[in-house]
Amino acid sequence: MSLYDTVVIGAGLAGLTTACHLQNKGQRVMLIGHGVGALVLGSGCIDVLGYQPVESVEPVRAWPDKLSSFMADHPQHPYSLLGETKINEALHAFQGLTETEYQQNGSENWLVPSAVGAIHPTCLAPPSIAKGHLGDTASMLIVGFEELRDFYPALISQNISAQNLGIETESLTLNLPEPGASKLNITPIELATLFEQADFRQQLVSVIKARCQDYDRIGFPAVLGLGRHAKVVVDLEKQLGRPVFEVGTLPPSVPGRRLFEALKHTFVQAKGRMNIGTKVVAGEVKDGRVTQVQIETTNRLKPIIAENYVLATGGILGGGIQTDDQGRVWEPVFNLPIDHNSNRQTWFTPKFLSPVGQPVSSYGVVVNDRLNPIEDTRPIADNLYIVGSLLAHADWTQGRTGYGVALTTAKHVADLLG
Amino acid sequence: MTTSHDLDEITLSIWEQVQHSADLCVKCNICTSFCPVANVTDMFPGPKFVGPQAQRFRNPHEISVDDSLDYCSGCGVCSMVCPHGVKVMEMNAKARYKLYKTKKWIPLRNRILGRSELLGWLGSPFAPIANVTLKLKPLRILIEGIMGVHRDAPMPAFSWETFRGWYQTVHKKSPQRVISDKKVVFYHACSVNYYEAFIGKAAIAVLEHNGYEVIVPKDQVCCGLPMLSNAEFDAARQNARTNINSLVRYARAGHKIVGTSSSCTLSLKSDYRHILDMDDADARLVSQQTYDICEFLLELAQAGELKTDFQPINASIPYHSPCQLRAHNMGLPAIELMELIPGIQIKHIQADCCGIAGTYGYKKEKHDISMAVGKSLFEQVKATESDVAICDSETCRWQIEHATGTKMIHPVQLLAQAYGLT
Numbered sequence: 001m002s003l004y005d006t007v008v009i010g011a012g013l014a015g016l017t018t019a020c021h022l023q024n025k026g027q028r029v030m031l032i033g034h035g036v037g038a039l040v041l042g043s044g045c046i047d048v049l050g051y052q053p054v055e056s057v058e059p060v061r062a063w064p065d066k067l068s069s070f071m072a073d074h075p076q077h078p079y080s081l082l083g084e085t086k087i088n089e090a091l092h093a094f095q096g097l098t099e100t101e102y103q104q105n106g107s108e109n110w111l112v113p114s115a116v117g118a119i120h121p122t123c124l125a126p127p128s129i130a131k132g133h134l135g136d137t138a139s140m141l142i143v144g145f146e147e148l149r150d151f152y153p154a155l156i157s158q159n160i161s162a163q164n165l166g167i168e169t170e171s172l173t174l175n176l177p178e179p180g181a182s183k184l185n186i187t188p189i190e191l192a193t194l195f196e197q198a199d200f201r202q203q204l205v206s207v208i209k210a211r212c213q214d215y216d217r218i219g220f221p222a223v224l225g226l227g228r229h230a231k232v233v234v235d236l237e238k239q240l241g242r243p244v245f246e247v248g249t250l251p252p253s254v255p256g257r258r259l260f261e262a263l264k265h266t267f268v269q270a271k272g273r274m275n276i277g278t279k280v281v282a283g284e285v286k287d288g289r290v291t292q293v294q295i296e297t298t299n300r301l302k303p304i305i306a307e308n309y310v311l312a313t314g315g316i317l318g319g320g321i322q323t324d325d326q327g328r329v330w331e332p333v334f335n336l337p338i339d340h341n342s343n344r345q346t347w348f349t350p351k352f353l354s355p356v357g358q359p360v361s362s363y364g365v366v367v368n369d370r371l372n373p374i375e376d377t378r379p380i381a382d383n384l385y386i387v388g389s390l391l392a393h394a395d396w397t398q399g400r401t402g403y404g405v406a407l408t409t410a411k412h413v414a415d416l417l418g
Numbered sequence: 419m420t421t422s423h424d425l426d427e428i429t430l431s432i433w434e435q436v437q438h439s440a441d442l443c444v445k446c447n448i449c450t451s452f453c454p455v456a457n458v459t460d461m462f463p464g465p466k467f468v469g470p471q472a473q474r475f476r477n478p479h480e481i482s483v484d485d486s487l488d489y490c491s492g493c494g495v496c497s498m499v500c501p502h503g504v505k506v507m508e509m510n511a512k513a514r515y516k517l518y519k520t521k522k523w524i525p526l527r528n529r530i531l532g533r534s535e536l537l538g539w540l541g542s543p544f545a546p547i548a549n550v551t552l553k554l555k556p557l558r559i560l561i562e563g564i565m566g567v568h569r570d571a572p573m574p575a576f577s578w579e580t581f582r583g584w585y586q587t588v589h590k591k592s593p594q595r596v597i598s599d600k601k602v603v604f605y606h607a608c609s610v611n612y613y614e615a616f617i618g619k620a621a622i623a624v625l626e627h628n629g630y631e632v633i634v635p636k637d638q639v640c641c642g643l644p645m646l647s648n649a650e651f652d653a654a655r656q657n658a659r660t661n662i663n664s665l666v667r668y669a670r671a672g673h674k675i676v677g678t679s680s681s682c683t684l685s686l687k688s689d690y691r692h693i694l695d696m697d698d699a700d701a702r703l704v705s706q707q708t709y710d711i712c713e714f715l716l717e718l719a720q721a722g723e724l725k726t727d728f729q730p731i732n733a734s735i736p737y738h739s740p741c742q743l744r745a746h747n748m749g750l751p752a753i754e755l756m757e758l759i760p761g762i763q764i765k766h767i768q769a770d771c772c773g774i775a776g777t778y779g780y781k782k783e784k785h786d787i788s789m790a791v792g793k794s795l796f797e798q799v800k801a802t803e804s805d806v807a808i809c810d811s812e813t814c815r816w817q818i819e820h821a822t823g824t825k826m827i828h829p830v831q832l833l834a835q836a837y838g839l840t
């Protein structure tokens with residue numbers, strides 16, 4: 001008895017989204033993740049195309065207008081493989097997966113302030129982040145806390161001012177009110193749980209209220225609640241009498257965690273099976289089909305059998321691709337071929353944060369238009385699908401296309417299998 | 419098959435793996451952001467700080483770096499969520515051993531809490547009296563004052579008849595007992611023997627219903643986890659050795675060893691090897707042959723060998739998957755198994771830990787933390803308005819029952835009911 005129709009390997013955005021789509025279509029899905037995916041480190045926003053040409057410093061506003069030139073520049077990129085219609089379908093389908101209503105700014109990107117007050121162009125954002133849109137000239141007060149290290153309201157506010165966006169900004173750094181006043185140091189998640197307490201919010205409002213009267217909106221670090229986020233925002237806006245928005249913190253990110261929990265909730269509610277903390281160590285391919293994968297439980301290897309297998313293990317950062325000091329590059333579950341240069345000198349450019357990305361980040365599994373891995377042009381296994389950053393020519397830093405690739409490839413696989 | 423890593427081919431000892439896994443840490447803080455304890459108390463700075471970060475200062479010849487380590491509950495959520503394979507919880511358990519070794523002193527309270535078997539042995543013969551007496555608030559306040567065991571911590575009721583006593587004197591002589599070539603070994607652990615004999619009986623009924631002869635080795639003892647988590651590694655190792663010697667005979671004969679207590683089977687599977695460094699051939703064999711009972715039954719189902727003559731149970735029942743069960747890294751077999759019962763709706767509660775973490779929540783200074791950790795779980799259970807809820811692990815059941823008033827059962831009790839065996 002096979003218990004599952006599809007096994008999804010990887011619990012990042014690509015894996016979770018694929019699993020949710022398929023489970024919602026009535027499949028029995030098992031999602032296996034070696035730990036929690038990088039989603040909880042991300043901004044919680046969905047970037048589709050932020051820069052084009054990718055080395056440009058000017059963020060893309062109307063991203064659909066720039067898509068064809070991006071595809072022309074990157075003919076092997078997954079966007080070019082699947083096309084604009086699929087991207088739009090994927091965004092639409094994603095919006096149906098979470099309770100939080102991810103918002104699109106018409107056909108333009110939201111331009112939201114980053115943790116250092118730079119412009120972060122993004123396609124879909126939760127309302128709490130979208131309200132910080134820098135295309136809107138409403139003035140803003142950025143509030144932070146001494147105890148929350150690495151979030152500097154003055155830096156954010158000054159950087160926004162320095163960009164001459166026509167937005168009047170000011171900063172306000174407070175000490176935590178009760179019941180957090182005794183803390184010397186607080187993490188974003190701890191602060192998010194404090195924000196869920198009504199007495200904490202009340203104390204905070206009593207300090208801020210008089211000082212925010214000259215500003216149209218108030219930006220807080222992105223810690224406005226976790227499970228009760230929507231209620232926290234509504235309550236703060238009511239008490240302060242103006243819109244409240246969130247500015248990203250350093251990772252781990254609370255909006256990223258909310259997105260992770262929301263997708264997990266959707267999947268588990270639909271009776272999806274989830275095993276987090278377990279590594280898939282091997283896969284068996286016979287006669288052009290995957291017959292099983294093996295997971296490493298605490299005490300033995302265990303086979304997991306399904307009709308279809310989706311590999312969403314990420315790139316080099318996610319562990320989907322391994323390398324060594326001999327210049328070898330491999331995919332550790334199925335030993336799929338990775339398109340790469342074995343001379344390590346060529347893997348990196350001298351600039352760490354190069355806008356064109358690092359050559360090594362483009363390494364990945366080459367696929368056909370069904371996202372099956374191929375060797376030469378022949379599929380290695382026709383019931384194995386690759387989604388997300390593991391794909392070749394999908395450097396997520398290039399043009400900020402990572403999450404767009406995750407959603408689009410997940411949707412494509414869901415369409416093929418569902 | 420392309421196997422990048424085979425459990426049998428590990429040449430490095432596991433001890434080294436746990437310690438060396440600190441090098442895999444990229445300081446992403448995912449573990450701290452998910453840590454149930456660090457998010458409710460300032461006493462514990464979080465798994466990253468006391469684990470991989472402090473590890474570099476833990477020179478074997480120097481004193482331990484930080485007392486806050488003792489506030490780690492050992493739930494293991496850190497090791498589960500880590501995307502890089504850092505064995506954070508295991509590292510912390512070993513560091514705690516070192517911490518107490520440096521102190522050269524383990525509180526009497528911890529030594530007593532570590533000996534659940536001795537407590538059961540003492541209490542069980544006096545069950546009717548002991549069960550009433552231990553509910554008396556003044557006595558509990560006295561115990562808290564003298565010993566530091568929190569007055570509100572959930573005390574399980576002793577069984578008047580031990581499970582082993584029932585097995586030897588009643589079951590073994592019963593004409594209905596199944597004798598078969600298909601044999602399975604039952605590791606009952608202290609909780610079934612002294613407190614919840616009915617769970618052991620349900621397990622035997624379900625296994626026998628599926629045609630298995632159930633062997634209950636006489637010389638099995640407490641798994642040692644309560645001692646391990648109270649830094650008494652030497653005493654825990656003695657228990658571990660007794661169990662390995664007892665169970666390896668059956669493992670060599672190819673029999674599988676099943677248990678209903680997810681933390682005790684985790685000790686056999688993993689802790690002996692990964693934390694107590696008992697990584698010899700016998701320990702490995704016992705580890706490989708050990709199964710959580712639902713894991714065992716689900717594999718039967720997958721092989722088409724599980725009886726499915728279930729009577730329908732038309733109910734929606736909340737289920738909590740304990741941290742110590744998830745740490746088996748095998749998925750959640752109980753849910754998949756219980757959903758084979760017609761009519762059943764299993765409501766999977768989304769919570770990482772109930773807070774009790776074995777003996778942690780019994781300690782005076784940690785009880786409030788343990789209740790804060792379990793808060794969301796308790797609220798979710800209460801919100802279902804179900805009069806019964808399910809959980810695989812005994813201390814978690816006691817904690818949830820104590821906090822919510824909901825009657826708690828083990829998955830195998832539900833199966834026994836569906837089979838019409840109760």
